[in-house]
Amino acid sequence: MKVVLLNSTYEISKAVSSIIIEQITQKPDSVLGFATGSSPVETYKRIIEAYENGEVSLKDITTFNLDEYCGLPHENENSYYYFMKDNLFGKTDVDYNKVHFLSGTTGDIDKECQVYRDDIEKAGGIDIQLLGVGTNGHIGFNEPSESFTDGPFKVKLAESTIKANSRFFEDGQVPEYALTMGIGDIMKAKKILLIATGASKTHAVKQMIEGEVTPHCPASILQNHPDATIFIDNESAALLDKKNF
Numbered sequence: 567m568k569v570v571l572l573n574s575t576y577e578i579s580k581a582v583s584s585i586i587i588e589q590i591t592q593k594p595d596s597v598l599g600f601a602t603g604s605s606p607v608e609t610y611k612r613i614i615e616a617y618e619n620g621e622v623s624l625k626d627i628t629t630f631n632l633d634e635y636c637g638l639p640h641e642n643e644n645s646y647y648y649f650m651k652d653n654l655f656g657k658t659d660v661d662y663n664k665v666h667f668l669s670g671t672t673g674d675i676d677k678e679c680q681v682y683r684d685d686i687e688k689a690g691g692i693d694i695q696l697l698g699v700g701t702n703g704h705i706g707f708n709e710p711s712e713s714f715t716d717g718p719f720k721v722k723l724a725e726s727t728i729k730a731n732s733r734f735f736e737d738g739q740v741p742e743y744a745l746t747m748g749i750g751d752i753m754k755a756k757k758i759l760l761i762a763t764g765a766s767k768t769h770a771v772k773q774m775i776e777g778e779v780t781p782h783c784p785a786s787i788l789q790n791h792p793d794a795t796i797f798i799d800n801e802s803a804a805l806l807d808k809k810n811f
């Protein structure tokens with residue numbers, strides 16, 4: 567696991583977006599795993615700027631998003647599909663035929679999860695998986711538990727996650743369940759970039775980087791990935807013993 571400590575969210579967004587843009591430049595039909603939440607928003611802005619400046623085209627990429635709330639259709643403003651449309655896809659030339667999402671409204675969850683896994687494999691696997699981390703160490707919606715998950719599945723969200731994510735919901739009504747890629751899916755990505763900034767992430771960052779690898783902090787598994795880079799700022803790094811990376 568590589569750790570990069572930068573001074574601001576802007577610097578992190580420049581660094582992370584450059585890696586993604588370089589990947590697309592080298593391989594226009596790259597397969598990218600995207601994340602939602604506030605952590606990747608600035609990075610998406612930098613990618614949009616690069617697109618607007620004619621530096622990159624997203625028309626040939628294939629995308630897989632990490633997760634989706636159960637019960638929220640694409641048109642719902644709180645769905646992660648809507649988030650991606652609003653924060654990246656709708657502002658670039660992404661081809662929606664190549665956009666993949668777990669459906670929060672499917673009637674057949676087992677099939678939905680199996681098809682998603684098969685689709686990732688058929689696409690040749692994920693070249694870069696972008697991640698944030700929950701305050702409790704979750705990645706995607708893989709909440710702390712007794713064992714690491716494998717493929718996509720339906721999860722009951724932790725109380726702390728519902729509380730943390732309620733800031734995005736005007737009525738505060740966060741769905742209790744979601745569909746998410748499993749830890750096995752995330753670990754298969756060829757390269758992983760995780761962004762963790764701000765004071766609310768200090769404990770998750772400490773455990774993820776310096777703690778033991780345990781499903782009680784799902785992000786700690788990234789210590790075992792051959793090409794995972796964690797981007798942190800001074801605030802989220804506050805509890806780390808080691809500060810020079």
Ligand code: GLP
Nearest residue numbers: 602603604605698699700706707
């Ligand atoms: C959500 C998402 C995660 C995200 C995490 C952190 O629960 N499912 O993919 O990484 O929250 O969110 P934020 O970046 O807003 O802190």
